[in-house]
Amino acid sequence: MTGLYIVIGVVVILAILLFGTYNSLVRLRNQTKNAWAQIDVQLKRRHDLIPNLVETAKGYMKHERETLEAVTNARNMAQQMSGSSVGERGKVEGELSSALSRLLAVVENYPDLKANQNFLALQEELSSTENKVSFSRQFYNDSILRYNNKTQMFPSNVIANMTGFKAGEFFEVSVAAEREAPKVSFS
Amino acid sequence: MLGMGLLLLALGYILGLYFLYSPTAGLIIALMIWAVLNFIALFQGDNIMLSMAKAKKISRDDSPRLYNIVEEMKIASGLENMPAIYVIDDPAPNAFATGRNPEKAAVAVTTGLLQKLNRDELQGVIGHEISHVKNRDVLLMTMCSILLGTIVMLSWYASRMLFFSSMTGGRRRSSSGGGGSAQLIILAVGIVLMILAPILAQLIYFTISRKREYLADASSAQYTRYPEGLASALEKISASTTQLKAANKATAPMYIINPFRKKGRAASDLSSTHPPISERIRILRSMAGGASFADYDNAYRKTRLTSKGVVSPSALATSGTVAVRDAEPQRTDESQYKIEQSREISDLLWRQNNYRTINCECGTKFRLPPKFKATTVRCPHCGIINKVT
Numbered sequence: 056m057t058g059l060y061i062v063i064g065v066v067v068i069l070a071i072l073l074f075g076t077y078n079s080l081v082r083l084r085n086q087t088k089n090a091w092a093q094i095d096v097q098l099k100r101r102h103d104l105i106p107n108l109v110e111t112a113k114g115y116m117k118h119e120r121e122t123l124e125a126v127t128n129a130r131n132m133a134q135q136m137s138g139s140s141v142g143e144r145g146k147v148e149g150e151l152s153s154a155l156s157r158l159l160a161v162v163e164n165y166p167d168l169k170a171n172q173n174f175l176a177l178q179e180e181l182s183s184t185e186n187k188v189s190f191s192r193q194f195y196n197d198s199i200l201r202y203n204n205k206t207q208m209f210p211s212n213v214i215a216n217m218t219g220f221k222a223g224e225f226f227e228v229s230v231a232a233e234r235e236a237p238k239v240s241f242s
Numbered sequence: 243m244l245g246m247g248l249l250l251l252a253l254g255y256i257l258g259l260y261f262l263y264s265p266t267a268g269l270i271i272a273l274m275i276w277a278v279l280n281f282i283a284l285f286q287g288d289n290i291m292l293s294m295a296k297a298k299k300i301s302r303d304d305s306p307r308l309y310n311i312v313e314e315m316k317i318a319s320g321l322e323n324m325p326a327i328y329v330i331d332d333p334a335p336n337a338f339a340t341g342r343n344p345e346k347a348a349v350a351v352t353t354g355l356l357q358k359l360n361r362d363e364l365q366g367v368i369g370h371e372i373s374h375v376k377n378r379d380v381l382l383m384t385m386c387s388i389l390l391g392t393i394v395m396l397s398w399y400a401s402r403m404l405f406f407s408s409m410t411g412g413r414r415r416s417s418s419g420g421g422g423s424a425q426l427i428i429l430a431v432g433i434v435l436m437i438l439a440p441i442l443a444q445l446i447y448f449t450i451s452r453k454r455e456y457l458a459d460a461s462s463a464q465y466t467r468y469p470e471g472l473a474s475a476l477e478k479i480s481a482s483t484t485q486l487k488a489a490n491k492a493t494a495p496m497y498i499i500n501p502f503r504k505k506g507r508a509a510s511d512l513s514s515t516h517p518p519i520s521e522r523i524r525i526l527r528s529m530a531g532g533a534s535f536a537d538y539d540n541a542y543r544k545t546r547l548t549s550k551g552v553v554s555p556s557a558l559a560t561s562g563t564v565a566v567r568d569a570e571p572q573r574t575d576e577s578q579y580k581i582e583q584s585r586e587i588s589d590l591l592w593r594q595n596n597y598r599t600i601n602c603e604c605g606t607k608f609r610l611p612p613k614f615k616a617t618t619v620r621c622p623h624c625g626i627i628n629k630v631t
Contacts, residue, residue: 093317097317175582176306179306179310180306180310183306183307183310183313186310187310187313187317189567190314190315190317190465191317193318193467194317194318
């Protein structure tokens with residue numbers, strides 16, 4: 056009889072471990088989804104702020120047409136790719152970031168623009184949104200790290216494979232252009 | 243905290259054994275006193291602390307910069323809800339956080355802090371306060387102080403009872419009659435505990451407080467990815483000699499640095515709630531290669547020349563490698579920036595006192611006192627009549 060009890064006990068313990076691991080996989084995956092949604096909110100906010108910024112700057116920076124156009128184009132491209140995968144969005148958002156930083160570097164030459172209250176408020180909002188994008192990105196990457204660890208390390212990877220949990224993608228904002236120094240023309 | 247709990251239980255046990263001949267009764271009474279004090283203290287709420295400091299709540303429009311910084315730290319730390327933000331009108335730079343659980347938290351900064359720090363430094367300070375909220379430090383310190391209070395109270399009452407019973411000329415005789423020497427031993431242990439327990443509990447309390455401060459520094463470095471921000475903020479704050487008006491001994495541990503540090507108390511005292519600032523700065527600055535918990539732990543051990551770290555093993559295990567980010571681009575016109583900052587802060591204070599502002603088209607800003615009754619205002623620079631909204 057005791058043999059039977061032992062077997063039942065082992066089965067019960069295994070079942071508990073199974074449920075526990077499955078639940079923690081679900082919880083971690085939901086955390087990554089939540090973290091991604093937060094990034095999405097911040098990225099969308101950035102897309103919405105940029106047209107305003109370009110309009111305000113246009114009046115003062117009449118000779119910087121290409122820089123302003125580059126920002127607008129990059130922003131439109133990023134907005135179009137709103138529904139794509141994590142890796143693709145990383146690329147377009149990175150290009151938008153570099154276009155923006157070129158624009159902000161050029162703004163330093165226009166003291167009138169810098170004294171405009173509207174522009175200052177917009178710039179603060181924008182740089183804060185950039186910060187929030189990078190903070191939510193690091194939070195997302197941390198949660199992806201925890202989730203990937205759980206899906207790939209033994210013994211939870213057994214359960215993950217059985218129930219179809221796949222590893223997630225890191226959100227890398229790859230900016231190839233960041234390496235070059237911004238070219239500021241003093242024309 | 244476990245040590246303090248054990249002290250409380252030991253005290254209850256011994257006192258119960260001596261006075262009531264039943265250690266379990268002593269334990270139960272000690273726990274009951276603790277529960278009652280808990281109940282009273284935990285439900286008093288954060289409002290008392292905030293109103294003692296004369297803190298005024300601000301909204302997003304009042305100070306977008308401060309609101310944005312708090313929101314950034316909320317995202318970086320993973321807090322669910324945005325904490326309430328308060329501003330204290332005081333030229334001494336300091337900040338604190340309050341809130342029993344992360345959902346209902348509040349962060350307060352002084353106008354002196356807003357004035358003196360740049361964006362990176364302010365972010366470091368707010369990150370430190372938010373991590374107090376996230377790590378439930380407020381709850382921990384409140385419960386520890388309740389434990390401390392219970393221990394002190396028990397010892398005090400026990401000493402009174404002992405005093406009385408010896409004054410009335412004799413101890414109660416034990417029922418069995420043969421436990422005379424056992425009674426003496428219990429009495430001796432009881433007296434020792436009564437004297438030592440409050441002292442030990444205080445030491446433990448201060449050690450816990452200091453350790454949580456280090457942990458908050460580490461968390462802030464990880465959230466902001468920029469430990470130099472907090473380091474230079476601490477430098478600026480400690481260099482200021484203005485005394486914070488609203489702090490008193492009860493609320494001092496909650497502030498980012500000890501508001502009473504100049505009052506003749508050595509900062510490296512065992513009875514200090516905050517670690518010495520120079521050490522905190524040195525640890526933050528010697529974080530080489532990264533901004534994660536592991537880097538802070540290494541820097542801590544190197545600076546303090548000790549092998550005992552300050553971050554818990556579970557936190558060390560889940561912290562990956564974290565690269566330090568670049569500093570915020572500095573404004574080239576430093577003096578103009580300071581002027582703008584002061585203007586922003588004084589605007590905030592005017593608004594707090596119910597002054598309304600109207601912007602004229604020519605760029606002039608009107609500030610109307612609360613009792614202003616007229617419906618239109620004529621601009622003295624351009625002559626345009628503006629409507630009062």
